[in-house]
Structures are given as C-alpha cells and as structure tokens.
Amino acid sequence: MDRLDAMRAFVTVVAEGSFTRAAERLAMSPQLVSKYVSQLEKHLGVRLLNRTTRRIHLTEAGTAYHQRAQQVLVEIDDMEHQLGDLQTQARGLLRISAPVSFAIRHLAPLLSDFQQAHPAVGIDLQLNDRKVDIVEEGFDIALRIGHLKSSSLIAKRVAPVRLVLSASPAYLKRHGTPQRPEDLGSHRFLRYSYMEQESGESVLRWLPGRGQHHDGDMVSNNGDILVEAAIAGAGIALQPTFIAGAAIKAGRLKVLLPEHEPKPMSLYAVYAHRQLLASKVRCFVDFLEGYFGDPPYWDRFE
Known part of the structure; x- marks a missing residue:
C-alpha cells in the first residue's frame, strides 16, 4: 500500500462525501478508492468511516486522523510546489x-x-x-x-462593513422622514432575514416599538432585493453600504438617522x-x- 495515496483517497472521500465522487476527482475507479481506504484502516487498526447505503460518517478515530492527514497532505503539496518553483509560485x-x-x-x-x-x-x-x-x-x-x-x-479582517438605514426620496415624500429612532415604528421596514445572525444584535430591538411581524414589512434573505425595493419606494432598508452605497451616491436612496447607525x-x-x-x-x-x-x-x- 502506498500510504500517501491511501491517505489522499481517504481525505478526498471525506471532502466529496462519497466514494464515487472521490473516484471521479482522483481519476480512478471507486473500487480502488475503497481498497485504499480499507487498506489504510487495516494498517492503522481502526475504523475510519462508517458506511451506509446513502452516506458515509467519520468515526471518532476518523475525525482525528482526517485533521492530521489534511495537514500532512497540504504540507507535502506545498513543499513539492516550492521545490518545483524557486519563486514559490502559488498554484x-x-x-x-x-x-x-x-x-x-x-x-x-x-x-x-x-x-x-x-x-x-x-x-x-x-x-x-x-x-x-x-x-x-x-x-x-x-x-x-x-x-x-x-x-x-x-480569521483575518479585510474591511469594515457599515450598516445604514436608507429610503428613496419618493417614499420619504409620501410617508415623512423619521427624525429619531422612535419614528421608525410607523414606517414600512425591509428586513434582511439573516441580519441577527450576521450583526450579532437584534435589529428589531434597535428599532423601538417594533414586533416580530409588522403590517407592510418585507422580509428577504437577499440584500440586493431589499435595496432595489427601497429604491422603488417600498420602505426603509437597513443594509450594508457595499450594497446600498452606489444608490446613495446616485441620490436614489437617502441615508436616515446616521447618528444611530448600528455598530459596524x-x-x-x-x-x-x-x-x-x-x-x-x-x-x-x-x-x-x-x-x-x-x-x-x-x-x-x-
């Protein structure tokens, strides 16, 4: 048994979730992939995978071995690439x-x-x-x-992400411009359904007087839809400036209550x-x- 080939077969099976897909990625037969994993288990004296007709599951030993095997293969690949290229070109x-x-x-x-x-x-x-x-x-x-x-x-921080409340000039002309957070209770709010998970704070708690559901609100799991809806006059959106910034710069949206922005x-x-x-x-x-x-x-x- 080539231990590295067996290790690579095992790691690929875990990554792909099946022997068939692993075989396609490795350009070998599913039978050979299965043989490699079985030989590896026999060599180690432990079961690495529990196999069912629908999917595979890592055993406790398999989980521990998988983490170390990934590191070993990454190190070997990186070493070979560096030796093969004096400039250590990424590939x-x-x-x-x-x-x-x-x-x-x-x-x-x-x-x-x-x-x-x-x-x-x-x-x-x-x-x-x-x-x-x-x-x-x-x-x-x-x-x-x-x-x-x-x-x-x-985790490496790449850039700040600023959240702003905004609405279209047409919407504000019809419904009035809120001057303080308490004024938001009477407005239509365009809510991003993942916001609490991403921001670490409840937007609804930040908006006084709002319940979980409010007549006229719109909820979506996509911020682009909510920004376009705000531009069309559907309500007030709390969205990151990497989505809303271009519309704000073009005057299609107006920033509201900037002194009450959530923590970036x-x-x-x-x-x-x-x-x-x-x-x-x-x-x-x-x-x-x-x-x-x-x-x-x-x-x-x-």
Whole structure:
C-alpha cells in the first residue's frame, strides 16, 4: 500500500462525501478508492468511516486522523510546489466560499487581478450566505461578514462593513422622514432575514416599538432585493453600504438617522490553519489586504 495515496483517497472521500465522487476527482475507479481506504484502516487498526447505503460518517478515530492527514497532505503539496518553483509560485485550485451580494458586486475584479498576479491558481467560487463548514465542505477559505466570534478557525479582517438605514426620496415624500429612532415604528421596514445572525444584535430591538411581524414589512434573505425595493419606494432598508452605497451616491436612496447607525461589522477572510498553510491560500489572504481601500471604495459617497 502506498500510504500517501491511501491517505489522499481517504481525505478526498471525506471532502466529496462519497466514494464515487472521490473516484471521479482522483481519476480512478471507486473500487480502488475503497481498497485504499480499507487498506489504510487495516494498517492503522481502526475504523475510519462508517458506511451506509446513502452516506458515509467519520468515526471518532476518523475525525482525528482526517485533521492530521489534511495537514500532512497540504504540507507535502506545498513543499513539492516550492521545490518545483524557486519563486514559490502559488498554484492549484483555490476553493472560496463568499456571501452572494458581496461577491456579485465586488469580487470579480479582485479575482481577476489575483489570477493575473498568480496565473497558476484556479478559482472555484461558491456563493452562499450561510456559514459553510470550511473543513467538512472542502473550502480553502471563506469570506464572512459579521462580528468576530471565538472559533478554532483563523480569521483575518479585510474591511469594515457599515450598516445604514436608507429610503428613496419618493417614499420619504409620501410617508415623512423619521427624525429619531422612535419614528421608525410607523414606517414600512425591509428586513434582511439573516441580519441577527450576521450583526450579532437584534435589529428589531434597535428599532423601538417594533414586533416580530409588522403590517407592510418585507422580509428577504437577499440584500440586493431589499435595496432595489427601497429604491422603488417600498420602505426603509437597513443594509450594508457595499450594497446600498452606489444608490446613495446616485441620490436614489437617502441615508436616515446616521447618528444611530448600528455598530459596524467586518468582512473577514476565514481559513483553517495558520501553520502548514498552502501557498495559494497564503497569497490570496495577503492579496486581500488593503485591496478595497481605507475606507472601502463603496463608502465614498458622502
């Protein structure tokens, strides 16, 4: 048994969630992948995976071995890449998870510039507003928005994320401009359904007199929809300036109660290991630093 091949087969099965998909990724037969994992279990003297007809589950021993095996394979790949390239050029496929609205509006130029600087790196960008499990789902790095909480992951702050209340001039002409937070109780509010999870505070607590449901409110899990609804005059939205900033600068939205803004959040780059970090991940994290400016270019509307 080639122990490294067996280790790579095991790690790939865990990442892909099945022997068949792992075999496709490794360009070998499912039978050979299964043989490698079985030989590895026999060599270690423990069961690493519990197999059912629908999915696989890591055993306690498998979980511990998986974490160390990933580190070993990353270190070996990185060492080989560095020895093969005296300039330690980043290479390989970089799997990134990012929030939907932020990625659509701001990531394409960054990724293009990054690949021009590191042409040997491929990009697999997956957009999702939920917090993915980086290790279990096989991502190298995730961009997350919120307040930093304790975690076993490494997080690097990339940019501040400012939240502003805004509404269209037409809406404010019809319904009046709130002068204090208490005035918001009579207005239609366009609510982002993930806001409490991301901001670490309840927006409803921040808005006096509002219950969980209010006639005329709109709720969505996408901030772009809510900003476009605000532009159309549907109500007042509390959204990050990386979405609303362009409309504010163009005069299609007006910032309300700026002295009562919630505590700013941040955009973080989150990854699994500080040590044994692959060159592609290290280069991408370094590339992010300062890219969006200070303050970020989307905040330059005042």
